[in-house]
Amino acid sequence: MFIDSHCHLNLLAEEEGGLDAVIEQAQANQVDHILCISIDKASCHDVLAVVDSYPNITASVGIHPNVDQEENFTVDELTQLASRDKVIAIGETGLDYFRSEGDLEWQRDRFRVHIEAAKQLTKPLIIHTREARDDTMDILEQENAEQAGGIIHCFTENWETAQRALDIGFYISLSGIVTFKNAKELQEVAKKLPLDRILIETDAPYLAPVPHRGKTNKPAYVKHVAEFLAELRGDTVENIAQTTSANFRTLFPTAI
Secondary structure, X not given: OEEEEEEOHHHHOOOOOHHHHHHHHHHHXXXXXXXXXXXXXXXXXXXXXXXXXXXXXXXXXXXXOOOOOOOOOOHHHHHHHOOOOOEEEEEEXXXXXXXXXXXXXXXXXXXXXXXXXXXXXXXXXXXXXXXXXXXXXXXXXXXXXXXXXEEEOOOOOOHHHHHHHHHOOXXXXXXHHHHOOOOXXXXXXXXXXXXXXXXXXXXEOOOOOOOOOOOOOOHXXXXXXXXXXXXXXXXXXXXXXXXHHHHHHHHOOOOO
């Protein structure tokens, strides 16, 4: 019924019962598929080990913008790693000016490498952006990222940024943040987004939605994002679940 389009399962291995328990809980809450996201070279290998061990879990490979600037893939290295069958996306990649300071041209260069690899493989991009909305969208447009497609994950930006993403064919993924009481602007954006371009995610173990805010997030909790969106948009949970899952399958036709 539900698909968690962005989760760091490898970071939940120490939960009680381990990953078996985390995945069983997700299945018990009607989560049919999980996309497990890499953030650096080490996690790429951890994530690939996870997806090799469980059905209905796929992976991305890439380097998060805040990872040390000395850690990089070449385009060839990234395309080789991403050529495995269960790797369906490149990322998470993008720009983050909140946690990094100084001359961040290295972030922009790394971002372009990921876009080029995604284009070569025709595998969608998983985009992280924080306090860098204009530069993020400028680079996506300049580098013709629409040739690969992708997701602006954990979307917290304004309507103008959402429109720019939609204009290049990208999807908008909403996380538990949309359920927070102080997320009024994001909630207004969520009301306006076309349903056929929305995905839902947990970003677990981070950003647990209400009613679990402040606790360790898990894929099972993606249902709370769907429930909140249904109430916010005057829709049914079943339609939110069905449509966001169909959107995921459209973007990632080999995933399921």
